[in-house]
Amino acid sequence: MYVCYGGPQHLDGLVFRPSSLPRVAGVCVRVDVREGRWVVSLLESLSMLEDELTGLDPACLSGEDAAVLVEALSLHEKRCAALRLRAALRAIDCDAHTGAGEASGASWLAKRSGMSAGQARRDLETAAAALEHPCIADALGAGEISHAEAAEVLRGVEADPESEGDLLGIAKNPKRSLRALRDAVREVIAKGEDRDERRARHHALRGLRCGTDRDGMEWLEVRGAPGTLTHVVNQVRARAESVFRQAYREGRREAPEAYVFDAFLELWGAGGLGKRNGHRHVDLTVVVDWAAFRRGHTHGEEICTIPGVGPVPVAFARDVAADAFLKGLLYDGVEVMKVAHYGRHWPAEVMTALMLGRPPGFEGVSCAEEGCDRRLGVEADHVEPFANGGPSALWNHAWRCRPHHRTKTRADATAGLLGPRPRGDPP
Numbered sequence: 172m173y174v175c176y177g178g179p180q181h182l183d184g185l186v187f188r189p190s191s192l193p194r195v196a197g198v199c200v201r202v203d204v205r206e207g208r209w210v211v212s213l214l215e216s217l218s219m220l221e222d223e224l225t226g227l228d229p230a231c232l233s234g235e236d237a238a239v240l241v242e243a244l245s246l247h248e249k250r251c252a253a254l255r256l257r258a259a260l261r262a263i264d265c266d267a268h269t270g271a272g273e274a275s276g277a278s279w280l281a282k283r284s285g286m287s288a289g290q291a292r293r294d295l296e297t298a299a300a301a302l303e304h305p306c307i308a309d310a311l312g313a314g315e316i317s318h319a320e321a322a323e324v325l326r327g328v329e330a331d332p333e334s335e336g337d338l339l340g341i342a343k344n345p346k347r348s349l350r351a352l353r354d355a356v357r358e359v360i361a362k363g364e365d366r367d368e369r370r371a372r373h374h375a376l377r378g379l380r381c382g383t384d385r386d387g388m389e390w391l392e393v394r395g396a397p398g399t400l401t402h403v404v405n406q407v408r409a410r411a412e413s414v415f416r417q418a419y420r421e422g423r424r425e426a427p428e429a430y431v432f433d434a435f436l437e438l439w440g441a442g443g444l445g446k447r448n449g450h451r452h453v454d455l456t457v458v459v460d461w462a463a464f465r466r467g468h469t470h471g472e473e474i475c476t477i478p479g480v481g482p483v484p485v486a487f488a489r490d491v492a493a494d495a496f497l498k499g500l501l502y503d504g505v506e507v508m509k510v511a512h513y514g515r516h517w518p519a520e521v522m523t524a525l526m527l528g529r530p531p532g533f534e535g536v537s538c539a540e541e542g543c544d545r546r547l548g549v550e551a552d553h554v555e556p557f558a559n560g561g562p563s564a565l566w567n568h569a570w571r572c573r574p575h576h577r578t579k580t581r582a583d584a585t586a587g588l589l590g591p592r593p594r595g596d597p598p
Contacts, residue, residue, distance in 0.1 A: 250314035255284070256298035257312075263295070297322045304328065306339060316342040320352055327356040330363045346542040354534065357481060366469070366484045370396055397480045398457075398487055408547070410434035415548045419573070427547040457488040458527055464488060478527045478535040525551065525568055539569040550576050559588040 229237055262268060263276030273279035277292035284291065301308045301321050307328075310316045316324070320342040327338045338359070341352050361369065373396035380392045393400065411427075411434035418425065460473040468485050469475055476482045526536060538545045539552075549570045555561030571579060583589050 246314040248314075249317050250312065252318055253298075253311040253314070256294055256318070257302075260295060260298055260302075293322070294318060297325060300325050304335065306335060310339060310343065317349075319349060323349070323352050323356050327359040330360040334359045348542060348544050350544045361482045366475070366482060367486075369482075370484050370487070373397065397477055397483050398491070401477055401480055406438060407431060407435050410438055411547055419548075427545070430547065456527060457483065457491050459485060459488045480535075525565065525570070536570050538572040538575055540571060540575045543572060543575060545572040548573050552576055552579065556583050556588045559583075 229240070232240065259276070259280050263279070268276045268279035271279055273282070275288070277295060278288045280286075280295065281288040281291035286294075297318060298311075301311055304325070307316075307321055307324055311318070311321050316339070324335065324338045324342055328335045338352065338355060341347050341355050364372075377395045377399070378393075381390065383389055408431070411431045414430045414434050414437070415427075418430065457475065457477055459475040460469065463469040463473040463475055463485055466485075467489070474482070475485045475488050536546060536549055537543075538549055549572050552569050552571045553561045553563070554567050554569050557563070561567045580589075
């Protein structure tokens with residue numbers, strides 16, 4: 172079988188001579204217009220590769236070789252996925268799926284890829300949309316971004332076409348996670364939409380679903396506009412921190428979501444969410460420019476946002492302020508100012524600022540290490556160790572998850588920055 176990729180317009184000046192190519196059963200021949208030469212791809216090569224892959228036992232590899240193999244396979248897995256979807260689009264366009272007895276292209280692809288029809292449909296839609304953006308399509312084909320990352324970039328580009336370059340840069344960065352890309356896309360979408368309209372749209376999409384999965388486990392899914400669930404989520408997260416630390420002291424290691432689940436049940440069983448019951452009090456924090464707060468809406472680069480959640484209308488901030496204890500924080504658009512302390516422990520006014528996250532985004536608390544998005548179990552760390560004269564100031568603070576905190580502490584100790592210090596938590 173000979174297959175020519177590309178339309179007739181790509182073949183001007185070329186002479187198609189199948190007789191000059193190897194006549195091997197199952198040979199797939201394509202025109203590579205970028206290279207300007209014939210490329211012969213043998214399906215037999217895939218069979219040989221299959222034998223190599225199934226015959227390889229990773230347990231026989233060194234750790235370094237296994238890591239190299241993971242990098243190579245991840246790259247080619249993304250390339251193959253992109254080509255598979257491009258080929259599926261072509262097959263469906265030619266109605267090849269009907270010959271297999273399938274009513275829809277999505278169901279045909281789903282059965283051959285081992286996924287749900289809904290997921291197959293979404294993947295095909297993403298692949299088709301990527302073809303309208305050459306840079307995204309090229310990045311997909313080269314394995315520089317995954318299909319999930321392409322879907323997120325396309326969401327952002329739909330809201331703001333000028334954001335394509337920045338979003339692709341984040342997606343291609345191996346040290347940036349899919350979550351970081353989603354956060355960036357969320358910011359792009361939020362900037363291009365009127366906040367009141369966005370609030371109304373979110374309100375219309377609110378909902379709660381519950382049920383039992385195929386394994387008999389109960390599940391709960393809740394969605395609401397920014398701010399409507401923040402006080403609940405903050406209480407659960409605060410309690411989850413205590414659950415995590417107790418489990419750590421007892422030598423138990425579980426997934427972060429398991430601690431969150433236990434915290435949720437503890438709060439619910441203790442008399443309902445919203446009651447303190449001896450647990451740490453949690454605030455609902457809204458960061459808003461004072462001028463915008465007084466005016467009633469934002470202008471230009473002014474912000475009105477819930478840290479870790481996203482932008483909200485100024486009207487929401489005013490409603491919160493009507494029944495809240497206000498904390499003032501001096502912010503000059505770049506840094507939080509005039510908050511410092513030279514004792515070991517972080518004072519309340521510093522913690523107020525730290526819990527907001529870094530300006531100007533104020534995205535809440537997460538590990539400062541690049542590529543790490545942990546939000547549960549993070550600890551306050553002195554960048555310049557306290558034992559080496561570092562103050563408890565905003566500029567000398569970073570949130571780190573426990574593993575990264577311990578790694579930094581060991582590095583500081585090796586560098587001689589800690590000196591003798593009393594027993595206790597890492598600095």
